[in-house]
Amino acid sequence: AQKVTQAQTEISVVEKEDVTLDCVYETRDTTYYLFWYKQPPSGELVFLIRRNSFDEQNEISGRYSWNFQKSTSSFNFTITASQVVDSAVYFCALRAVGRGSTLGRLYFGRGTQLTVWP
């Protein structure tokens, strides 16, 4: 079974603070992909990053960074020097590629509402 847990329902920070959004996943497949999406108030899901299960290299993109650790089944997302525009709901998602997995199906966590105050 595939499962994604985002234990933090809501996080509030003040602008310029660093914030980490946690994501823990479960899968029995050895090949899988992990994603982060951002959902601003407009509602559209915006793709942020994709990692495959064979690449544990951490990634940095501007103020965003991702820490993938297979040993703890975690794929955490850190925003450095947060800004008001970062306020959104952030979703972590998993796609397994094993036999029996629905083609391309994404398993989403329930999301973390991030509010950045000025």
Next chain:
Amino acid sequence: SQTIHQWPATLVQPVGSPLSLECTVEGTSNPNLYWYRQAAGRGLQLLFYSVGIGQISSEVPQNLSASRPQDRQFILSSKKLLLSDSGFYLCAHGRGSTDTQYFGPGTRLTVL
């Protein structure tokens, strides 16, 4: 570049009325297409997916149906809406089982 459109953007419908939501994709061919619903509480639920024209797979039994009359068109329908059908409907496209899914702007449906 690929673009995905959804309409209408918002819809208010009475219980028992029919529904038709449309999703179209530009800039790609033979995409995999997906319908998701996001109900209150933010969880995203996969409703239908399609790997080609006329090929529809359902993930959750309900009073909704989907059709794919053209390669880049995906339609979500219902003959009689229920109150529980209210939510935010998102269409997504991808290529193959390993590609990233990109989402449309969504349709906010309120059933009264």
